[in-house]
Amino acid sequence: MQPKKPSTIRDVAAAAGVSTATVSKFINGQQRFSAEVEARMKTVIEQLGYRQNPLARSMVTGQTKSVGLAIMDVRNPHFANIVKGANRVAIEHDYNLLVVDLEESPKREQELLGALSRRVDGLIVSSRIPLETVDWLAQQGKPVVFFGAIQRQGVVAVRTDGYRAANMLGRHLASQGRKRFAYVGFPQARWNTERLQGLQDGLAQIGASARVFDVNLPTPEEGEAICSRVLLADDRPDAVVCYNDLVALGFMHEAQSLGLKVPDDVAVAGFDDIPLARYANPPLTTVDMQSERQGVVAMERLLGALAGNWPDADTLLEPRLVARQSTGRQ
Amino acid sequence: MQPKKPSTIRDVAAAAGVSTATVSKFINGQQRFSAEVEARMKTVIEQLGYRQNPLARSMVTGQTKSVGLAIMDVRNPHFANIVKGANRVAIEHDYNLLVVDLEESPKREQELLGALSRRVDGLIVSSRIPLETVDWLAQQGKPVVFFGAIQRQGVVAVRTDGYRAANMLGRHLASQGRKRFAYVGFPQARWNTERLQGLQDGLAQIGASARVFDVNLPTPEEGEAICSRVLLADDRPDAVVCYNDLVALGFMHEAQSLGLKVPDDVAVAGFDDIPLARYANPPLTTVDMQSERQGVVAMERLLGALAGNWPDADTLLEPRLVARQSTGRQ
């Protein structure tokens, strides 16, 4: 831990016998200089190991070259995928990513987002925050892109069509001969409603509808915990759609522990198509919500906004049904 | 997107009829002023909605109040957990987290880490980067804490005892009556070696040893892909230890597709105890490597270093065997 003060642009300028302005323009590639001068600067820079201080640069340019990303829980593969996508695009464009995990609790979120907002050029934020915070963020004067379902004037969102996703799932289940349906939802999430609606509309075709249950968190533990309540009711459902794959996996596991066969006794499905869905036993039917793509697109749109294009329309991604054995024909 | 320039400390000072120095000291709580002056400043600050510009502050204090975290893949629950733990501690201490996902490829990692390094007060970095990059990082003059196995003079690491972890797994398997062992490793990882060694030593007790196979990435896909090669060999193993739970889950799935019963025909185990390990079918035996704790401790130690305590010893966390049905008695 030797202090070793980094050299400044002034050190370089002095050592190369030029002005700081020259050095600045040189390292930013904004202007060419005589071969001699350029060579001298190059050498000195290497010798001194000089590198720009991004903070000082930001101060004057007003650009931090970093963006904030606020998610509810990195542990949820849906969010991890968003981080993944956003990270890749950010790196490609030489932007840094300031990540904050809100831990599924809107407790300090305004404070955290506020602190973040001052350090970045723009923000990508989960739509699962209070509407007042959404509005407040929109007022902060920095571009914000939300991911997830959100209907609000003047805010831009990137999302995957949850209505269609659930609708497809509903019709799929119906086509497999299922008759009695349940939906295990997560009301805190903005898109819970559209998923439920899509499902109900899908089932309406065959004159059916789903009974609704709720979990408190989108986790396998919660799926496991609610399972018996769903399956031990009278007139047991023979098809259960869960808010996401994590809930579905927990649910399916517990159903099997309860002695039920999946898919024979009950079909189980989720949303997201997390990597492990394929490797469940039986493999889990789900809908690919394109989480990573959401991250990519959100970042692209944000960077676009920072570059001056600020189109106001939302981006709607198409979901893709991934039918696997957990909803096999009855 | 109204520009709406944020007000500066100068605006506040002017409006309150005091000097910027006074405002600065006031908002930083470094000094008390007459009730009258304080009241005026307070009012003005609220009216103007003034908030400090952290960049300007960093420029002069030399502290960014943010730390960098470099991981190989957020999608891997092991790393997601590290982010989780680090995030929590960072927030508690009012630090920001700059995350970079290296995407399992050491291609641009020095460049990325270099860019990161200038923007943060310290770094937490995966040990799975080239040793030369480790050394180079250590020279950068900023505190760095590594997580994962790494033996290098003068660098601090936080890790979980991989030798013990694998050793426990080996002895567990042996105690369950297993006889023929295989280890599916991931050589790129620094702790692959110690896990292998621990396993072999554990098996040596009963005079056995494990045949070694390698995957190219620590993913379920790779576990799936290598499965047949491992299980269709002569003298088929009756116990397979995989580099991590993801590989194990992929492997187990494929083993079952191949018609083998887990654990009757073959026991499967992994490392990390990812959340879904419990919900696999059968539930996966694994070793809890305390990923989240690693993130917590790494961040605590880094923040400690920034506060002046820079102890040189590594932190070694204890693994915990989590025996589940995938290695049930034969």
Next chain:
DNA sequence: TTGAAAGCGCTAACAG
């Protein structure tokens, strides 16, 4: 208890 002034390291006119 308060303020004036000197920068932190860098870029951006504007001159030459």
Next chain:
DNA sequence: CTGTTAGCGCTTTCAA
């Protein structure tokens, strides 16, 4: 082609 100068918004001596 190259240099001078004036800040970005803030903290921090040092005086008053």
